[in-house]
Amino acid sequence: MAAAKGTVIITGANGGLGSAIAKQLVFRPEFVNYHGIYLVRDANSAAGLNSALATTSSHPHDVFSMDxxxxxxxxxxxxxxxxxxxxxxxxxxxxxxxxxGTWTKDGFDTTFSANYLGHWLLTMLLLESMDKESGRIVLVGSQAHE
Structure with missing residues (x-):
């Protein structure tokens, strides 16, 4: 396998859309030479992500717990x-x-922390490691919490 072209980081990689994005990184030839970092709440119980990644042994990746x-x-x-x-x-x-993203039955604080504050802080802290020429930040939004 060729050297990795760059790193792709996905938060919420164990959920429906996150696992689907991870699966695209594994299967699509244009992404095969990228290192994946998959961030999930609990790396020990990431069944959806593990299922998406189990189809290949050649995709360089890490799965980390992050709340x-x-x-x-x-x-x-x-x-x-x-x-x-x-x-x-x-x-x-x-x-x-x-x-x-997360939503709770009773509260706004958890949603605000995860969907906005956590992503904002992660972005600010990782900017130093972004590719300055062609790096991208993609923010996925949803009204599912409504």
């Missing part, structure tokens, strides 16, 4: 990713897909 409602978790995850990129163990970020 977007816990800003310390976001900081630690971003720090770890930035350190790996600055050390050269993974390539610069080409695409940051902010897909994760």
């Amino acid at each position: 977007l409602t816990d800003l310390d978790s976001v900081r630690k995850t971003a720090e770890g990713i930035n350190l790996r990129i600055s050390a050269g163990s993974i390539p610069q970020i080409k695409t940051l897909i902010l897909n994760a």
Whole structure:
């Protein structure tokens, strides 16, 4: 396999759309040489994502636990990713897909923390590792919480 062209990071990679995006990275030839970082609430129970990734052994990737409602978790995850990129163990970020979202039956605070604050902080902390020429940030929105 050729050297990775860049890193693609997806939040909410264990859900419907997140798993579908991960599956595209695995199957589409134009993405085969990208390193995937899949961020999920609990990496130990990421059945949807693991199913999408199980179809290949050649896709370089990592699956990390990160709770977007816990800003310390976001900081630690971003720090770890930035350190790996600055050390050269993974390539610069080409695409940051902010897909994760959560909703609760009773509250607005969890939704606001995960969907807005967590993604904003993650983006700000990872900007130093973005490809300055062609990096992209994709924010996925939904009205599903309504």
